Amino acid sequence: MRGPCRGSSVGASPGCGPEAPxxxxxxxxxxxxxxxxxxxxxxxxxxxxxxxxxxxxxxxxxxxxxxxxxxxxxxxxxxxxxxxxxxxxxxxxxxxxxxxxxxxxxxxxxxxxxxxxxxxxxxxxxxxxxYRKLEVQVNEGEWRTAANEAALLKSQTHHIVSVSVRISGEDLFDFRCDGFIAATPLGSTAYALSAGGPILSADTRSYVLVPIAPHALVSRPLVLGEGQVTELRLKERAAVLSLDGNEPQRLGAGDVVRARLSDExxxxxxxxxxxxxxxxxxxxx
The missing domain is CATH 3.40.50.10330 (Probable inorganic polyphosphate/atp-NAD kinase; domain 1)
Incomplete structure (x- = not known):
């Protein structure tokens, strides 16, 4: 259930954090x-x-x-x-x-x-x-939550995937890479950190998007604010999606993964x- 605090900068309920400890x-x-x-x-x-x-x-x-x-x-x-x-x-x-x-x-x-x-x-x-969780949706399916991260990964070791990235409806870039990690402040200290992402402070109302081994000369992680929705569209080849390291979901070309900061x-x-x-x-x- 979506809480009343999305986009709000005040409030101290467990679902609206993070706030001071x-x-x-x-x-x-x-x-x-x-x-x-x-x-x-x-x-x-x-x-x-x-x-x-x-x-x-x-x-x-x-x-x-x-x-x-x-x-x-x-x-x-x-x-x-x-x-x-x-x-x-x-x-x-x-x-x-x-x-x-x-x-x-x-x-x-x-x-x-x-x-x-x-x-x-x-x-x-x-x-x-x-610590705010992440919400993730595949195509038009239900939104699911993750405490640490959502990892979109290539399904075969000898392949790379092509991913189109949109932020809040704006086309940003296409990447050929091993995948992407969307991570909460808590998850920024885990897989995302090992992939070159920043550590987000515990009280930050944001999440980070980190490309994994991009086939590009220039690439940087993105720190995204509350209310901003990331859309990752697979342009070619299969991939898998795993939330907090759980059983991966198989995806194919044309599938879309959306991520945003949760109220939970x-x-x-x-x-x-x-x-x-x-x-x-x-x-x-």
């Missing part, structure tokens, strides 16, 4: 665990939550049914992929990641700081940032030791 009181929690994380870490988390008087509503492993229980926060034990899956299962709940992955940019705690970090969270030290947000919790720019510095510098 807010603090959340934690009294009821859920735990979402990657199968790769040992049970001993779950027990550590449950112990400190119990000592702090936090009610644990459930401990859920990946792949189980919807867990929208009304928790104040979901502790996510895993990497960034686990955080993305948790964002689909708990779409309106604050997610606080404990990083057991390789990058862990979306996380708010390190495993070695679990007891002290959770103690700070219980004491009111949890800051929450709403993913809510990420961080402690003061793992703010956005500290996470950038620790992860990438």
């Amino acid at each position: 807010t603090r959340v009181s934690v009294r009821r929690a859920a735990v979402y665990v990657s199968p790769k994380v040992g049970r001993e870490h779950v027990e550590r988390l449950l112990a400190v939550l119990g000592e702090g008087g936090v009610e644990v509503l459930e401990v859920r492993e990946e792949g189980e049914p919807n867990g929208d229980l009304g928790a104040d926060v979901v502790f996510v034990l895993g990497g960034d992929g686990t955080m993305l899956r948790a964002s689909r299962i708990y779409p309106r709940t604050v997610l606080l990641g404990v990083n057991f992955g390789r990058v862990g940019f979306m996380s708010g705690l390190l495993p070695e700081d679990l007891e002290s970090g959770v103690g700070k969270v219980i004491s009111g030290g949890l800051e929450v940032q709403d 947000s993913v809510r990420i919790g961080r402690t003061d030791e793992w703010t956005w720019w500290r996470a950038v510095r620790r992860t990438f510098l």
Whole structure:
């Protein structure tokens, strides 16, 4: 459902962000665990939550049914992929990641700081940032959302695709390339960054469009504002479209992919030791 805040510059509801971080009181929690994380870490988390008087509503492993229980926060034990899956299962709940992955940019705690970090969270030290999602449509189909990115990629390694780019109804350019990435501020630190895109600040009302290996002497990523719609039309050869690394959708010549900033947000919790720019510095510098 499209919210009332599209194009608005004011408001602080979770669906209209991003705004300045807010603090959340934690009294009821859920735990979402990657199968790769040992049970001993779950027990550590449950112990400190119990000592702090936090009610644990459930401990859920990946792949189980919807867990929208009304928790104040979901502790996510895993990497960034686990955080993305948790964002689909708990779409309106604050997610606080404990990083057991390789990058862990979306996380708010390190495993070695679990007891002290959770103690700070219980004491009111949890800051929450709403990150705008991306909306994506293929031809005249339904609009779907992505927290990180939509990646339009060539379907065969030895081919390149030809893509016509329009921005808000204006023809911009044609590119022969390996594909394009449309990424949110959160996703600007992921695939888009490795393809040469910029890091967008957490509170930016924009998204970035990055060409992948363009067959051109000059090419630059584009930073697009709220309300601007990108249209990518495949001129020749097949391609695939993947949202947040999920199962790709096959596309053919003539198909059109549209992207724009969504009114929906993913809510990420961080402690003061793992703010956005500290996470950038620790992860990438």
